[in-house]
Amino acid sequence: MADSNSLEALVQALRRLPGVGVKSASRMAFHLLQHDRDGAVRLAQALQQAAAQVHHCALCHTFTEAEVCATCLNPQRDKSKLCVVETPADQSAVERTAAFKGLYFVLMGKLSPLDGIGPRDIGLQKLFDRATDGVVQEVILATNFTAEGEATAHVIGEALKARGLQVTRLARGVPAGSELEYVDLGTIAHAMVDRR
Amino acid sequence: MADSNSLEALVQALRRLPGVGVKSASRMAFHLLQHDRDGAVRLAQALQQAAAQVHHCALCHTFTEAEVCATCLNPQRDKSKLCVVETPADQSAVERTAAFKGLYFVLMGKLSPLDGIGPRDIGLQKLFDRATDGVVQEVILATNFTAEGEATAHVIGEALKARGLQVTRLARGVPAGSELEYVDLGTIAHAMVDRR
Numbered sequence: 508m509a510d511s512n513s514l515e516a517l518v519q520a521l522r523r524l525p526g527v528g529v530k531s532a533s534r535m536a537f538h539l540l541q542h543d544r545d546g547a548v549r550l551a552q553a554l555q556q557a558a559a560q561v562h563h564c565a566l567c568h569t570f571t572e573a574e575v576c577a578t579c580l581n582p583q584r585d586k587s588k589l590c591v592v593e594t595p596a597d598q599s600a601v602e603r604t605a606a607f608k609g610l611y612f613v614l615m616g617k618l619s620p621l622d623g624i625g626p627r628d629i630g631l632q633k634l635f636d637r638a639t640d641g642v643v644q645e646v647i648l649a650t651n652f653t654a655e656g657e658a659t660a661h662v663i664g665e666a667l668k669a670r671g672l673q674v675t676r677l678a679r680g681v682p683a684g685s686e687l688e689y690v691d692l693g694t695i696a697h698a699m700v701d702r703r
Numbered sequence: 704m705a706d707s708n709s710l711e712a713l714v715q716a717l718r719r720l721p722g723v724g725v726k727s728a729s730r731m732a733f734h735l736l737q738h739d740r741d742g743a744v745r746l747a748q749a750l751q752q753a754a755a756q757v758h759h760c761a762l763c764h765t766f767t768e769a770e771v772c773a774t775c776l777n778p779q780r781d782k783s784k785l786c787v788v789e790t791p792a793d794q795s796a797v798e799r800t801a802a803f804k805g806l807y808f809v810l811m812g813k814l815s816p817l818d819g820i821g822p823r824d825i826g827l828q829k830l831f832d833r834a835t836d837g838v839v840q841e842v843i844l845a846t847n848f849t850a851e852g853e854a855t856a857h858v859i860g861e862a863l864k865a866r867g868l869q870v871t872r873l874a875r876g877v878p879a880g881s882e883l884e885y886v887d888l889g890t891i892a893h894a895m896v897d898r899r
Contacts (some may be wrong), residue, residue: 514766516749523746524742526727526730534792535721535722537792541811543719546716548750553713558747560709570707571707594733595733615737
């Protein structure tokens with residue numbers, strides 16, 4: 508749009524964001540340049556700062572600016588329990604429940620052979636080293652209940668059981684507040700098998 | 704997500720993009736930091752470059768890095784015809800048709816009293832000065848066929864007619880390739896009235 512190489516370069520750069528096509532990217536560029544140049548400059552600064560400062564926690568692999576993240580450093584956490592999640596957003600969801608007081612390991616992805624993502628890409632060796640430190644007693648697999656998340660949980664579970672650890676998985680069942688009529692059959696079947 | 708002020712600042716900065724909520728912003732930040740740090744740095748550079756370099760064309764108001772944009776400078780264009788559009792994207796759409804060889808005026812917005820956008824915000828005085836330069840004979844109103852676009856066309860049209868200019872509006876009618884059964888009634892009614 509219009510004749511500007513800077514503008515064209517901005518549209519191309521915005522297209523690298525997930526879920527942003529050429530129309531969205533053009534709309535974003537127009538909005539920033541016409542209505543929010545301050546926002547454009549702030550976003551540029553935030554991107555540079557984050558790209559330079561944010562690293563992975565040496566223990567749990569989540570994003571942090573320190574060597575070890577605040578959760579791993581917290582002396583109140585139960586070091587015998589390790590909860591494995593796919594992303595920092597999943598970790599944040601578990602954390603908000605306040606139902607878990609142990610530590611985390613964030614895979615930063617999931618096994619996905621079709622996308623060429625294997626055990627090495629999601630740091631499984633680092634997880635195995637972490638889980639077999641002698642302090643961790645139980646590993647709770649909290650990967651997503653999708654095909655890839657289930658496969659990831661299966662691979663990790665088998666490997667950790669072989670190393671003599673207790674391995675559990677988040678319970679599958681009917682979500683709170685839902686009516687059976689509208690719950691998918693696979694979920695009801697699982698809830699029936701796992702009834703208590 | 705995770706404990707990082709840089710990350711939190713990045714998510715907040717991404718939320719200023721149009722159509723991006725907190726979940727999308729988190730997903731974008733995760734993608735950039737985990738999978739595409741090069742993309743993050745490029746986007747930061749593109750934002751800074753565009754914010755510093757891109758200005759409005761002195762004649763047509765579109766985005767350009769020069770004093771006057773390439774279209775306005777092109778000696779092949781018919782200077783007696785001026786097409787008024789809302790955004791550079793709309794200009795680009797008209798330009799791709801190759802059905803118009805005149806010049807443009809890009810409003811960079813539309814009248815929208817509910818959002819507090821009045822005549823001054825979309826540079827109407829600049830348009831009036833431009834259209835009454837003595838060279839322009841016909842002004843073609845190509846604002847969108849939405850409520851705000853129609854109102855904008857009406858306001859501009861009345862003002863320019865009062866200044867003695869010929870004012871036309873893009874034809875309304877049935878889109879090419881469409882079946883009447885699926886075209887809205889207002890469009891068919893307009894096409895009936897404007898039949899030729």
